[in-house]
Amino acid sequence: MRTPVFILCEVAVGAALYLLFRHYGNDYVFFAGYTVLQYIVLATAWNILGGYCGYVNFGSAGFFAIGAYSSVFLHTVGQNVDDIATGFLAGPMHVIFPMPVPVLIVFGGVFAGLVGLGTGYLTLRLRGVFFAIATLALAVVLQTLVVNWSFVGGSRGAYVIPPNTVPVFGPYIQYLFVLMLILVIVSLTTARLIERSRLGYGFATIRDDELAAEASGVPTLKLKLIATVLSGALMGMAGAPFPYYLGYVEPSSAFDLSYAVNSIAMPMIGGTTSWVGPMIGAILLGTLQQLATVTISSVGNLLIVGLLLIGFVIVAPNGIVGLWQNWTRKRSKP
Amino acid sequence: MEFSFALLTNAIVAGLLLGGFYAAVTAGISISFGMLDIVNIAHPAFIIVGSYIAYIVNIELGVDPILVSVVMLPAFYALGAIVYQVYYLSFEKRGQESLRGLAFFFGLLFVTEVLLLIAFGVDYRSVNAVYIGPSLRLGSIEFPLRLLVPCLAALAMFAALQLFLSRSFIGRAVMAVSQDPLALRLMAVDPTRIKRIAFGISIATASMAGAFLIIIQPVIPSVGRDYIGRIFAICVLGGLGSLPGTLIAALLLGVIESLTSTFYGPSWAPAVSFGILLLTLAVRPSGLLGR
Numbered sequence: 001m002r003t004p005v006f007i008l009c010e011v012a013v014g015a016a017l018y019l020l021f022r023h024y025g026n027d028y029v030f031f032a033g034y035t036v037l038q039y040i041v042l043a044t045a046w047n048i049l050g051g052y053c054g055y056v057n058f059g060s061a062g063f064f065a066i067g068a069y070s071s072v073f074l075h076t077v078g079q080n081v082d083d084i085a086t087g088f089l090a091g092p093m094h095v096i097f098p099m100p101v102p103v104l105i106v107f108g109g110v111f112a113g114l115v116g117l118g119t120g121y122l123t124l125r126l127r128g129v130f131f132a133i134a135t136l137a138l139a140v141v142l143q144t145l146v147v148n149w150s151f152v153g154g155s156r157g158a159y160v161i162p163p164n165t166v167p168v169f170g171p172y173i174q175y176l177f178v179l180m181l182i183l184v185i186v187s188l189t190t191a192r193l194i195e196r197s198r199l200g201y202g203f204a205t206i207r208d209d210e211l212a213a214e215a216s217g218v219p220t221l222k223l224k225l226i227a228t229v230l231s232g233a234l235m236g237m238a239g240a241p242f243p244y245y246l247g248y249v250e251p252s253s254a255f256d257l258s259y260a261v262n263s264i265a266m267p268m269i270g271g272t273t274s275w276v277g278p279m280i281g282a283i284l285l286g287t288l289q290q291l292a293t294v295t296i297s298s299v300g301n302l303l304i305v306g307l308l309l310i311g312f313v314i315v316a317p318n319g320i321v322g323l324w325q326n327w328t329r330k331r332s333k334p
Numbered sequence: 335m336e337f338s339f340a341l342l343t344n345a346i347v348a349g350l351l352l353g354g355f356y357a358a359v360t361a362g363i364s365i366s367f368g369m370l371d372i373v374n375i376a377h378p379a380f381i382i383v384g385s386y387i388a389y390i391v392n393i394e395l396g397v398d399p400i401l402v403s404v405v406m407l408p409a410f411y412a413l414g415a416i417v418y419q420v421y422y423l424s425f426e427k428r429g430q431e432s433l434r435g436l437a438f439f440f441g442l443l444f445v446t447e448v449l450l451l452i453a454f455g456v457d458y459r460s461v462n463a464v465y466i467g468p469s470l471r472l473g474s475i476e477f478p479l480r481l482l483v484p485c486l487a488a489l490a491m492f493a494a495l496q497l498f499l500s501r502s503f504i505g506r507a508v509m510a511v512s513q514d515p516l517a518l519r520l521m522a523v524d525p526t527r528i529k530r531i532a533f534g535i536s537i538a539t540a541s542m543a544g545a546f547l548i549i550i551q552p553v554i555p556s557v558g559r560d561y562i563g564r565i566f567a568i569c570v571l572g573g574l575g576s577l578p579g580t581l582i583a584a585l586l587l588g589v590i591e592s593l594t595s596t597f598y599g600p601s602w603a604p605a606v607s608f609g610i611l612l613l614t615l616a617v618r619p620s621g622l623l624g625r
Contacts, residue, residue: 056436058375122616129373130570130615132436134608136375137563141608148601155601257559261444268437299451306445313434313441314424 036286043266043278045234051272054207059135067108067239112236120228157250191275271321353588354485368575378558379446384544403545414537450555458552484546567611573621
């Protein structure tokens with residue numbers, strides 16, 4: 001399928017989903033759906049580095065929170081424009097602020113991408129495992145910074161009050177849902193484009209044998225940095241609307257470990273080799289968790305995710321997509 | 335905060351005592367990550383399990399937490415041997431340790447934390463012992479026994495480990511296994527068996543480190559996460575797999591953290607280990623005493 005056709009298909013599916021929800025559902029469906037869509041973006045973003053290059057990022061929660069807190073920061077600046085900018089600056093500042101959410105998403109992506117670039121540059125030159133460890137610690141440090149930064153609310157958290165309704169969309173949550181739907185389309189298209197380009201083949205050589213790739217002239221560091229920046233930026237973009245979704249952010253909710261766990265578990269369970277895997281994993285696990293949170297408990301559903309992750313990496317290393325491929329291959333052979 | 339000499343010396347002493355404890359926490363990682371090349375990021379979870387076992391026995395029977403942890407050593411060793419066997423069969427043998435093995439340990443870390451959360455809730459738990467509370471005084475310098483006792487016990491454990499690794503045949507085989515498994519085979523030693531023993535030992539240290547932890551501070555299930563950055567920073571700074579290096583790095587980190595929390599406030603302390611980790615990786619990836 002050519003890329004423009006693929007994008008058209010995605011838009012059609014997305015629009016159908018939105019109209020279906022709007023026609024049959026209530027606001028709760030949009031709230032739950034938003035979370036699942038957010039997980040599709042996070043899982044796809046993780047997979048660009050983890051699945052294609054073979055580099056594990058444990059800091060998804062950190063990148064997500066960078067997006068969330070860049071929104072909080074810009075929102076707070078917008079609220080206090082008169083105190084911050086005086087004189088000739090006041091005019092332009094009033095034009096810029098308050099920023100609409102799509103602009104905040106772009107900023108979230110830029111900030112998270114820059115942090116990814118910095119961390120990657122320092123650690124990706126060494127053995128892959130150092131990068132994994134650094135991302136693990138990165139989330140802790142970013143949380144420390146935010147807790148100590150009173151401008152964005154510190155440990156008390158910050159309120160970001162969204163308007164109740166938006167023109168055209170109606171309830172605000174529907175507006176956020178559509179924005180997240182667009183992000184899903186962007187991330188799936190990016191992942192699919194990478195898979196079919198020189199970039200994707202370069203990533204695959206790194207995953208399969210980095211030393212051999214380096215020896216045959218693949219610029220491995222550059223490719224790894226590209227993957228880190230893309231992946232981090234998408235995670236930051238997924239996090240940027242988060243304050244508007246909840247209306248209130250505090251460090252422990254923005255840096256919640258469940259983001260890190262889910263964004264690893266979903267691609268691993270779905271399958272890491274193509275863009276389909278993370279999407280399947282995110283839809284399955286995301287929906288399952290939405291149901292389990294209502295019926296069992298929020299702690300119980302985290303246990304399910306953890307056990308599924310362990311079970312799948314041991315028993316089905318290539319995830320659901322791998323199981324499916326094995327099954328069809330067996331059937332085609334008499 | 336006002337600067338004074340007494341404050342400075344007290345902070346350094348507290349940091350050194352804390353550093354001794356950090357050495358015990360990192361010893362297991364120095365073996366599994368440094369010597370065996372197994373990136374066991376679930377190590378802090380085993381430490382927290384050790385804390386909770388010490389807590390239960392201490393509260394129910396009034397037994398000293400360190401004694402409990404010594405009695406539990408064989409059980410933790412067996413647990414480690416089982417985990418290694420699963421890891422070996424599922425990942426190492428298939429050559430998938432880099433991506434799926436890491437995800438496996440991450441899942442283990444997460445599941446353990448959630449199980450403890452379900453069993454014990456989010457209340458801070460602490461133990462009772464005679465040495466929690468009083469302090470020794472030497473002039474203006476204070477030695478809280480709560481820090482001093484775990485530190486001395488940790489150093490004793492550390493010395494025993496170092497003796498075992500450098501003097502016994504199995505210990506030397508452990509040091510050799512990541513460097514040259516083939517040479518081990520030629521000497522009629524099974525590398526997998528040696529790795530299983532070594533991993534068992536590394537998890538066994540978590541039993542004692544857990545008891546030290548709950549003596550030093552009250553414990554909740556999520557506290558293990560704070561130690562991930564710390565132990566890997568110490569392990570990398572020490573030069574992977576060098577126990578003397580680990581000790582020096584642990585003392586260094588303890589002092590820097592203690593100074594940071596004394597002069598800038600305790601909420602900044604978690605950032606220190608990450609700063610050290612990044613600095614080490616950028617400037618000298620082989621660590622202080624790395625080969």
